[in-house]
Amino acid sequence: MFNTRGWIALGLLSVFAVPAMAQSFRVQCPTSTVTHPNPASNNSEPTYVGPTYTGTTGYGTTPAHVNGAIKCQQISGGDGYATMGDGTQTYLFSFGPLSGLASIASGQPGTLPPSAFNTRYDPTTTKGPLQPGDPAATVAPVTTQFVPPLTPAQMTQLAGFYNGAVGLDYNVVNSVNVLNISETGTTVTVVGYTPLDLNLKPGDQVVISGGTDLPAGYKGTFTVTAINVVNIDPTTGKPFFPPNYAFNYSLGPTGPTGLAAVNESSDVTASFPRVLDGHVDPRPIMDVGVMNGNMPAPLMAIDEDDEFFLTLTNVGMIMRPDLFEQHTVHFHGYPNASAFYDGVPDASVAINIGASFTYYYLSPDAGTYFWHCHITPPEHLQMGMVGQLYVRPRQNRVAAGTSLYTARQTQDSDLRMACVSANDILCSNPLPATNGGVNRAATGLYAYNDGDGSTFYNVEYPLQIHGFDPNFHFVGMTFNPEGFADMKDKYFLLNGRSYPDTVTAGPLQTQSADGVNHFSQPLPAIIKITPGQRALLRISDLDVSEYQTLASLGIPMQVIGYNAKLLRDQAGNNLYYTTNSITLGGGESLDVILDTCAVRPAVSAVAGAPPDYTTCTTPLPTGTYYLYTPNLDHLSNDAENFGGLMTEVRVN
Numbered sequence: 001m002f003n004t005r006g007w008i009a010l011g012l013l014s015v016f017a018v019p020a021m022a023q024s025f026r027v028q029c030p031t032s033t034v035t036h037p038n039p040a041s042n043n044s045e046p047t048y049v050g051p052t053y054t055g056t057t058g059y060g061t062t063p064a065h066v067n068g069a070i071k072c073q074q075i076s077g078g079d080g081y082a083t084m085g086d087g088t089q090t091y092l093f094s095f096g097p098l099s100g101l102a103s104i105a106s107g108q109p110g111t112l113p114p115s116a117f118n119t120r121y122d123p124t125t126t127k128g129p130l131q132p133g134d135p136a137a138t139v140a141p142v143t144t145q146f147v148p149p150l151t152p153a154q155m156t157q158l159a160g161f162y163n164g165a166v167g168l169d170y171n172v173v174n175s176v177n178v179l180n181i182s183e184t185g186t187t188v189t190v191v192g193y194t195p196l197d198l199n200l201k202p203g204d205q206v207v208i209s210g211g212t213d214l215p216a217g218y219k220g221t222f223t224v225t226a227i228n229v230v231n232i233d234p235t236t237g238k239p240f241f242p243p244n245y246a247f248n249y250s251l252g253p254t255g256p257t258g259l260a261a262v263n264e265s266s267d268v269t270a271s272f273p274r275v276l277d278g279h280v281d282p283r284p285i286m287d288v289g290v291m292n293g294n295m296p297a298p299l300m301a302i303d304e305d306d307e308f309f310l311t312l313t314n315v316g317m318i319m320r321p322d323l324f325e326q327h328t329v330h331f332h333g334y335p336n337a338s339a340f341y342d343g344v345p346d347a348s349v350a351i352n353i354g355a356s357f358t359y360y361y362l363s364p365d366a367g368t369y370f371w372h373c374h375i376t377p378p379e380h381l382q383m384g385m386v387g388q389l390y391v392r393p394r395q396n397r398v399a400a401g402t403s404l405y406t407a408r409q410t411q412d413s414d415l416r417m418a419c420v421s422a423n424d425i426l427c428s429n430p431l432p433a434t435n436g437g438v439n440r441a442a443t444g445l446y447a448y449n450d451g452d453g454s455t456f457y458n459v460e461y462p463l464q465i466h467g468f469d470p471n472f473h474f475v476g477m478t479f480n481p482e483g484f485a486d487m488k489d490k491y492f493l494l495n496g497r498s499y500p501d502t503v504t505a506g507p508l509q510t511q512s513a514d515g516v517n518h519f520s521q522p523l524p525a526i527i528k529i530t531p532g533q534r535a536l537l538r539i540s541d542l543d544v545s546e547y548q549t550l551a552s553l554g555i556p557m558q559v560i561g562y563n564a565k566l567l568r569d570q571a572g573n574n575l576y577y578t579t580n581s582i583t584l585g586g587g588e589s590l591d592v593i594l595d596t597c598a599v600r601p602a603v604s605a606v607a608g609a610p611p612d613y614t615t616c617t618t619p620l621p622t623g624t625y626y627l628y629t630p631n632l633d634h635l636s637n638d639a640e641n642f643g644g645l646m647t648e649v650r651v652n
């Protein structure tokens, strides 16, 4: 629930009962779906020219325009350690990456298209199998005691690190001994001694081989044309076996005909090449996932109209073997495809140790969201199970030079996306009051489907505010009862780090109780802006015990969105405001633009249209500015009278 300041789980009454789900370490990242029918085009975002559906009832059989893409990500739920600003190692309940390891360690979202996710790590490379602590264990092995920031050579090594799903492996080889093989025309029917139950489907390859009694014409590599084939024994007139024992393949239009049938063969086999179909090897998942907690949890970023498949794998908490903690992913305040994926365990499903579950999300509304585990929320949130999530608007995909107003108007012809104040009182993103005549800029992005270019930015920085109570974390590690009412943060974190760690480039590394270095805090909080340009800060607060204020010195903060909603009234007037500080409670988010330009030219003659954000007449002076908290007791790292909630804005 987005607009409540407490963490109370409002019971989302699901129509689903909570079944005892059979769970496994499988991952799911389909290459096509109903709204994304062509696998070849689902790895990138097509230009937005019109709505996906224009019907007024139900779901069309095929989309009018394919919009968005498919995105996949895998994360672990477990434990780990992080390094605080005063050097203390702090124990976490936490999420870590199980896909996009290189992206996450580079401070990027770990969300990948199927072509990048569905790859297999090859353990026969010179590096050998994935190691605990990877990629830290490879880029900066414990023997060299790497000290951030990474060297250029280490960064290059990191960028080249395997980035797909860690455990994804070939399915088990499906090879069956053949009872009977016969030909009709050039269609061959193969009946196995055992059922063909390993995901065999038409289009798969089959290799037929055998000894002396198999006519050569049957042998070779062919394509399966049908499965579940009724198979009749000509001598009895009855089936050899049920249909799931048999399949067809074709010898092709010019293939040999009249091949003799072979019955009760002793050495004919049909084997199906190994494929990547979601089957995983648990070994690398446990090697990489255990004690690999990240603070913040792995970053996720998707685009409107995407379908997002997120697999959570619970690898257990090694430091707390007495606990049988489940974990979930709760996309806080997110318009879910179904309450089933809301991650509130009371109303939906929770993931047990040794299990994986794939969440499915649509992405109808752009904005800055966040996510967290919803098991015993005050505990798991305080302990570190908090992550960032944002959705980029379709307006980014409008062709450069075309009208933003028209593109925004076009979206209203899809009832799923329509935002018309006259018949939707919850609509927070109506058309602008006037058409300012602003076109899609050649470069740069937008925070929302504003229709007037007013949310334009050049660079974006996700910024998570959080706080740690070291006493709570200590008793959380040492089997003692936690004092929930005593919870009091002593470390104040931006992207999981206190100043001066906030301005350390590259991932922070922590040696965990397994003796291995892990990239515990991958995301720096340094804001870099070219003078005259605009930076979007996607700020979320996941703090359990404190309100947090963040102030900007020298660069005004323009607040354009709150809780993933554009600040706009029902008549289409922008309600953006400029301030020098913002205050958030746990469970809130804000979109803030830092504009390093004092004077800009007009882009449009229309009164009220925003200026030309792509050009700057008078930039702000270069230099280092600060984002910091004016709650001065939060400018500390526990007992250290220094540090805390502060970072740098580097304009140069």
Ligand SMILES: [Cu+2]
Binding pocket: 077, 093, 325, 326, 327, 328, 373, 374, 375, 380, 385
């Ligand atoms: Cu949890």
